[in-house]
Amino acid sequence: MNRKLLLLLVACLILAVLAHAFFLHAWTEGRFMVGQNDGLQQMVTFKKLLYEQYTNGNFFYTYRFGLGGGTYSQLAFYFSTSIVFLLSAAVTFLLDSLGLIGTVDVVYWAKAAVFISVTRLTVILFVTTLVFRYISSRWLPAFLGAAVYGLSVIYFRHATYWEFFADAMLWVPLLVYGVERIIREARPGWFIFAVAVTMFDNFYFAYINLIFIGIYMLARLWIRLEANEIGVGQKVKLFVIGGLVGAGISAVSFIPAVYSFFHNHRPDYPFPVEAVDFSDNILFTSRYVIVPALFLLFAFTFFFYRKAMFRLFSMLSIFFILLHFSPVVASAFNGFSAPQYRWEYVLSFTLGAAVCAGMSYIHELSKKKFLMASAMVIAVYLIFFFRDEEMEFLSLPGIGVFFLVILTLIPTAGFVWSSKKSWYYFLGAASLINLLVFSNAVQYVISEMAGVYKVSEQYLHSDKYNGKEQRELLQEVQDQDAAPYYRIDWKVGYLNNTPIVQDFNGFSIYSSILNENLLYFYLYDLKVDMGRESVSRYSTLSNRANLYSILQGKYVVKKKDDTGNVPYGFQETARSKNYIVYKNTNLLPFIRTTDTIFTERDLEDANVLEKEHAMLEGVITARAETTGAEIKEVPDIIKKTRLTEVGAVYEDGKLTVTEKEGGIDLTRNEPVRQNGDFYLRFHLESLAKRKGFAVKVNDYRTTRKHNQSVYKTYVDDLVIRVPKANKLKIRLPKGNYVLTDLALYEEDYQILERAKKEAQEETHFDWSGNKLTIRYDNKQGDRFMMLPIPYERGWEVRVNGEAQGVEKVNYAFVGFPIQEGVNDIQLVYYPPFFQVSLLVTVVCMLLAIMLSKRRTIKKITKHER
Template sequence: MKYNRKIFIPVIALLLALFGHSFYIYRFLKDGTIFTGPNDGLEQMLPMQLYLYQKFIKGEFFYSMDFGLGGDYFTDLAYYYSTNIIYYVNIIIVWFFDLFLNFKTDSVTFWAKNAFYVSIFKSSVAILFSFLYFRKIKLNDTSAMLAAFLFVMSAIYFRFTLYWSFFSDVFIFLPLMLLGIEYFIQNKKRSVFIIAVALIFINNFYFAYYHLLAGLIYFIARNIFTSKYDTVKRKVQWIHFVTMSIIGIVISSLFFFYGVKSFLQNERAPYKAGIPLFDPFDQNANIFYDNYLVIVLFLAVQAIFTFKLYDNYFYKFFSIMSIILMCLSFTPFIDSVFNGFSAPQKRWHYLISFFTSGLIGMYIMRFRTIPVKQYLISIVPGSIIIIISHIMIHKAVSWIFIMPVIIIVGLTVLLIQNKKQQQLLYGLMIALILVFNWDVIRVHNKLDNYNPGIDKRAKMTYIESSVYDSPLQRYIINQVKDKVTDDERIDWRVLEQDNTPMYQSFKGVSLYSSIFDGALVDFYFKDLKINLKEESVSRYSTFQSRSNLASLFNVKYLVRKSYQTDIPENFRLIQDDGKYKTYENVKPVPFVRITDKFMNSNDVSTIIDREHAMIEGIVSDDEPTNFKLNHAENLLDQVKITASGASWISDNERLKVNPPSGGLIIEIPEVIKKKYNDFYLDMHVEIIEPITNHQINVNKYANNRLFQTSKYRTHYDDLLYRVKSPDNNKILIGLTPGTYKLTVNGIYGEDYKHLSNVKQSVQYKFKDEGNKMTVSLKSSKDGTMVVPIIYRDGLKAYVDGKKTEVKRGNYIMSTVPVTKDTKTVVFKYTPPYFKLMISLSLVGIILALLYLKFVRLEHEKNH
């Protein structure tokens, strides 16, 4: 019987998971609706899964030059999948079956289909662990499975899975962690909790924090308010839970450390916007009807008002936790606490789903003991909430008609005397609750997750279209890839898809990730003021059509849609396919340069001089300046600036722009205009009022800036604009209506003489083998080699086999001293402290085994 049960329960969990996903499976088969959001899902999740799989199966685990401009993808993608256990299980299975079935894992379409299988598997495991937990707190099989189904197959599970698939891993690890706590408190078994802590901290450092808070709250509540099932004294609980937690974290060191490191070395401005005490009570705050994230079933409200059942410890515990969490959902402060006291994020609401689902399971288990009068009273609050919500929120939901059917069937169960008939109706009631929950998630996903603005893009046809990854794009990029060498890059992305290089497999110049190295943030937004068209702290892309930077980072080819005009100077058209144009850089800078010229970073302030210094030599934080740079002239006092459709409140400090639009006109004298190919316009622009997204349009370069309190704002308002020398001698600055802090700091001309004077001083070959990058020198000289391999701590160089220190130069490049006799320089990367972290994880495993074997508990029951 036990053997049959071990098979039967997981099968039931799988069938329930399939039932919960049936709506999505049907839509996929019917019209190709994918199981991922067209925003972050297609822009981040699927490209990253594809990218990491391609790296891992080749035995490459840490650094790559095609990770944006280059970097440590193992560390930077720890927030996503690089340490994710579910992902590892997935790719091992994919790799195995791909040996026989040829899945075409290099296409996003495969990973879009794969999302269905992963979610069904993941939710099955989550249902199973939840079932085991609910059984541990004394629910019977039916009620435990019902509670598990309601928790996992919930609105928030599908919201998480569709948009950020790794978010929904919490549905596995929360019940596993709580199961570990209960096993210890009730049975003195410690292994489950240690395993749970280790897995949680390995899987995702960010949600480890969520679980830390949730586990601590749960443990403290269970420690203070004990049950008759507890067998371990309070003080002993604290000693061992702290010990087990530390051991679990030590085991996770190899993965958890790099997740934390990625977070700490990322650079984001602190969230300065005020956090109100309460959210306005609108549709998004109503968690009982059509909330965009979580929907509390009306049965949970009935359960809360069924006071007769409060004689059970766990019923009372879950009821109180549900009430507290539901109340806390209305205050953004708690959202901020769970998000590390940063910008409020409602990612902890899965806890509401967990406790309300568990409460419903307990309610159904003892349902037949409820007096009719109390039942009738208990249905009133929930019914009123739903009716008022239905009237106030103008969205029709079909499940509102199932609700009275469940109420009537429930009343009939309590009224009927015949045991067989009562049992039959009781079973019908449970079946109706399953269908009711299924319809709740179906309607929620149709109205909220797949709303009309998203539904058209959430299709397989969208993935294969020109707005994402078309055959024509693949054909053009493959042609260009055949031309580039290992040391050259392609500047191309599909519209705003900054992770295009990940899924079209080339060395690009863009990346979209919530976390990447802070040095790149500084380089883009502070050091070189590369002003992206779409402001975002999570992205970087291209070089703002600045020819100097494109050449310094070895952009050899550039591909643009035929209508796009943001082409850097010194790029010539070499191919026109009607829809797309390909350009070649005619003034490249050699990938390998050896120089003895240094410019200290403190001695060069203007952006154009920084570019010239990087071309002439190496900008360094450590070395003194040893060559003279002809500084670019600020032309500000030679141009005329006038307001148009706007007025200065304070000259060159504060500007009021009138509707419908206005700004500034900068007139450049003809004699100056003829001298330069481009102009660099340096300004401070910061909107004061209103609080809104706004646009700064400089000679048709439309720069979209985020509203003042946006979580994704860069907070860099010193902006640079590259302007092609205008035919009409005018630079037009258009602004969205509003009041701005605006100061024009400078205008500089660029004639590209520095770029034209670059000579290939050494002969070399470069080979990128993923795990190592090799520079073979046919000729060399004494000096410092500088290469546009993005510097990271942990990067090592071997000069003719001898280990040599790599230093940072030109803000983010790598430099190595060489001599005239140097033949080869090999670059390798290992994350810092890697061997130490491996050792710590092994020590953790040994400590766990010793602790479980030799450390005994007191055999005294807690009273």
């Protein structure tokens, strides 16, 4: 590395450190650069999970991801293929191997977040400066432009709340550099690399980045920056070839990731999206982008538009600013789902490039033009100030922004009037100070006003996240029961990723991309209430004993005051000051076989209890043909109850709760005489637009989202399990509701207890990473084996050396036919289309090496000329 590049790298590091001054100071006080919600529930949690997997040589699958899942594809949205994470994991592994760090847990990753961010920002500043320098600029303008990009609002927002979002900013300058290398030198190597790395790293932000670079390409076809650029036909040809080869290189990551995205389940966004929304104040208080005063000054210096580089980037900036005010565009950048403002980092890039260009031409700015541009800048700031009803005259944002505007205009005026280099450097320094002040102010707002200040080492060891009492109780259970594959139903509050944090196999997960089969199992097929309505997650088995026994639910942890919701057949086995552990006395074997086969078509009209019985007595397959197997009907006994209104009026399916809390009581006509549960089914909708609410049935409580929430499932058919009682009390808060389709089913658990009594001894099996080996002696002559492993594309099975198809059974799990006698079974999981996509990657890497050779490209261009 030559001296200039070394100095640049040091300057970038110093600027990145100063830009993180607030969070670095917070780190010394035990507070971390991690969001309280997704930051703690997903970012540090998934890093912990993947680091443990990868350092154990397991890259594809883990039983601990919810009910089990392919993390390579399902966590590709987060970190499984994130280059920044892979590098940070490699450094962590080295430090761990040398004994320089302690346990690599969520606390470690929370502590490391600010240092990873400083390193990332240093690289962004370094690379962007070099790209601007290559395009057409001197060092100071290039560095200042890079700072406008790197120290943007959206960088710190993303790096704090959703860390991997910020990684996308690394690849934008590389894509632009790749385009410029093609246009100026007819060399596609860097473009191939940039496309490959952005598509490999994260498919979601590759979508955004590639839309941006497509727009940039079109703009460059129209605006020439150099006289010796290659012809339009050559540009298009090399763009297409380079893009396809780069995409092919990324195939081993991109294809499995996109498959998982399309096989996730999330309800469509049902609300109309506004075409325009000008409420965001992009000069004072926007959470996404703050347009710098220097850009406005240059934008109102109209003769700058004669300069090609400024015209290119200022027009792109203005175009993207207009797009920012359109929720339709925000929806389009989010895959035409709910509007999300995550793409504005590309606007920050074009703003930085425009500032870079303007600084390159500022010596041509006359006094008259400066005064006119300054007047328009001040006028625009005043307009944005007074049109914002939330801005107060002496508010800190208002005073602060106007001060920074003055700090921009004064040195600019000094340079225009004197033409001295000292004023030019003063302007550069003042602009960097502006950015540093603003970036640390943004961190203050994120921390103090958005609750990030609560994320501390103390909080991470509290009972609100990962308490000592909780860990010790779980450890006691694990010490008593060393079997590796049973599950414990427990999570801290609404933290669905508690099992990953506290190192046990659980029933809950929170992730943007999940196995659609499991989501359908919970939401539609078995209607398992999760205690809280929300998308992108599943949790618990709603105290339904049949499902616990089938899916290895061996233990349940409850708070001491929650004894009314203990599942049938569970008995206390351990306790602590605040918690009790209950053990399932009816747990079924991990490996089960059967000769009784039902089909989903057979049970299309069955209620959920009949489906549970079918899973206990046999297996439910997705095969099209019917088998003729019949399940005993579980009758609806709602007519054996009488309905009484309590603090409410119920008529024609409409429930109006007039008291603070009210609803209906369902009282049995005959007293309950035996143990067991009731399954109460009903359809429930709130008629209020924006009012979430809780539903109570006896001692059971669950919550529902308001009707405008983007996290609402729109699954309003509920099934609530409660212990048998003479009276079932449905309670809702004051308001108006639709309450229909009431049904009541009785479960005495005779079928479960018979299944437990008839169950064979546990079959030994070996599970290592993505490979499962079973040796099963089929003495009963059963036709089918089913495992409590979620079904997803990628599972392959061989029985006695013969490959056969893995089937989806029991709506969401793995099953396959077996033979009489001894069955040697090998199951292996690879991400969807992994082998094919790996082959594509290798072939395209070879093509890239060929295309990147200068002689080859010269022959192509010479031939076309």
